[in-house]
Amino acid sequence: MPPWHEKFRLQDGRELLIRPIRHEDAAPIRGGFLLLEPEQIRRRFLTTMAELPAEQAARLCSPDPRSEFALVAAEPLPPGEALVGAVARARVLDGARHAEYAILVSRFIVGQGVGRHLMRRLVKWARSRKLEQLHGEVLDDNQPMLQLVRSLGFRVLPAHDAPGLARVVLDLGTAAGKAGEPDLVPAR
Template sequence: MPERWTQRLELSDGRILTLRPIEPADAEPIRQTFPLLSPEEVRLRFLHPIKELKGDLLKRLTQIDPRSQFALVVAEPLPPGQALIGAVARLAIDEGTLRAEFAILVSRFLAGQGLGTLLMKQLIRWARLKRLDEIYGDVLDENDAMLGLADSLGFRRESIPDEPGLVRVRLDVRPLSRRLSGAALLSRKTPD
C-alpha cells in the first residue's frame, strides 16, 4: 500500500516534501515537533488545548489498523523516524458502519500550499476504495479554512445538537450509481 499512496511534492516555494502513509516510526518526530504548533492550530484540530502528544494518544495516531483506518503525512523526504512531519490527515471508520470520521492538520509552516485539499482528496479516494457511504468531521465554526475546504469539495454542513460552536461537515462518497439506486429504493411505495 505505501507506494500507492506515496508522492513527491514540490511546493510553490521550491521545498520538496513527501506525501506518504504514516508509520509507527513517525511517533517520535511527531512528538518532538508538536510544540512547534501554535495553541490555535492545536485547538482547531483537537477542539481543545493539548500541551503535548504522548502515550496512548501518540500510539493511536501513528499505529493504525489498515482495515479501518487510514493516515497520511506530509514530511521531509527522509525515512520515517527521521523526517519532520508538517501535515497529517486521517480517516477512521466508525465501528459497524460505512461512515468514517476525518481529521486534518496542516502546520502554519506549510499553510497556503494546497496541502489540505490534496490530503482531503486522498482521504476521499481511500473512502471510495473501501466502498464507504460517507465521511464526516466536526469542525469549530470559527475554523474558516477547514469549512472553506469542505465547502469547495461538496461537503454539506449541519449543526450538532448540544454542541454550540461545532459544525459537522458530511460528504456522500458513494458512487453515483449507488446513490441513485438507494434513492430509487426509498422512492418506491411500500405495500400497506
Template sequence: MAVRNRLPPWHDQIRLANGRELLIRPIRPDDAVPLRAGFSLLKPDEVRQRFLYSVKELTPEMAERLTHPDPKTEFALVAAEPLPPGEAMVGGVARVSIVPDTRNAEFAILVSHYIAGMGVGRQLMLRLVRWSKGKKLDCLYGDVLEQNQPMLSLSKSLGFRRESTDTPGLVRVVLDL
C-alpha cells in the same frame, strides 16, 4: 527506454509554492518521535482546531495510537520532508477512521502553520476521500470549529455539506460518497 522512479502506493511527492518538496505517505511507527517533537512547534490555536480543546503535548500513548492505524478500519497519512520515517519532520497529518457498525468514516487533519495555505490540506483530504471511496463507504465527515474558515472553505470546495451539531461553535461537514 527511461527508467521511472516509482513510488509505493499512497506515496506522492509534491512541490509547494515556496519550492519546498514534501512527501505524502502513509504514517509509519517511526514517525512517532518526530510527531511528538513537532507538536511543540504548533500554535495553541492549531492544536485546538484539530483536537477541539487544548492539548499541551502529544503523549507517547497518543503518538503510538496515531502511528499504528488498524488497516481494516483506519488510514493515516503524513506530509513530511522527503527523508526516511523517523528522520523526516512532519508538517501535516490526516486520518480517517470507519465508525464501528456503520458505513461512515470520520476524518481529522492537522497542517502546521509553516505550510498552511499551500494546498497540503487539499492534497491530504483528496487522499482520505479516495481511501473512503475504495472502502465503499456511504459518507465521510468531520467536526470543525466554526472559526476554522480554511477547513470550512476547503470542505465546501470538495463538495462537503454543512450540518449543525449539538455543540455550540462546532459544524459537521459531510461528504456523501
C-alpha cells in the same frame, strides 16, 4: 513508488513526500506538536494541551488497516528522521458505512495546498472502501477548513450536541458527493 506514496511540491518550491504514517513517525510528530500554536491545537483537538502524550502519538502512528487510514506530508527522509508537516486520518466507525476524518497542517506549510491534497486522498480512500459518507467536526470559526471542505462538495451542518462546532459531511455515493471527487493524478 509504493501505494499511497507521492511527491508533492509546495508553492514555495519545497518538496514533501505524501505517504502512509509509520510507527517511526511518533517521535517526530510529538516533537512537531511543540511547534504548533495554541489556536492550531484548539482547532484540531477541540481542546488545549501543551504536548501530545506518547501513548496518543503511538496510537495515531499505528492505524488499524482494517478500519483506519492515515497519511503524512513529511520531508523526503526515512520515517523517524523526517519532520512531519501534516497528518490526515480517516477511521471507519464500528462497522458502519461511513468514516470520520481529522486533518492537521503545520503553520509552516499551511496555505500551500497540502490540506486540500490530503483531504482528496482521504476521499479517494473512502471511495475505495465503498463507504457512503466521510464526515468530521470543525470549529465553526475555522473558516479555512470550512471553505476547503465546501469546495470539495461537503455539506456544512450545525453539530446539534456541541455549540460552536459544525459537522461537515460528504456523501460519497451521490451526485453531490461526486462533485468534490478528486482527480486521481497528483495535484503537482
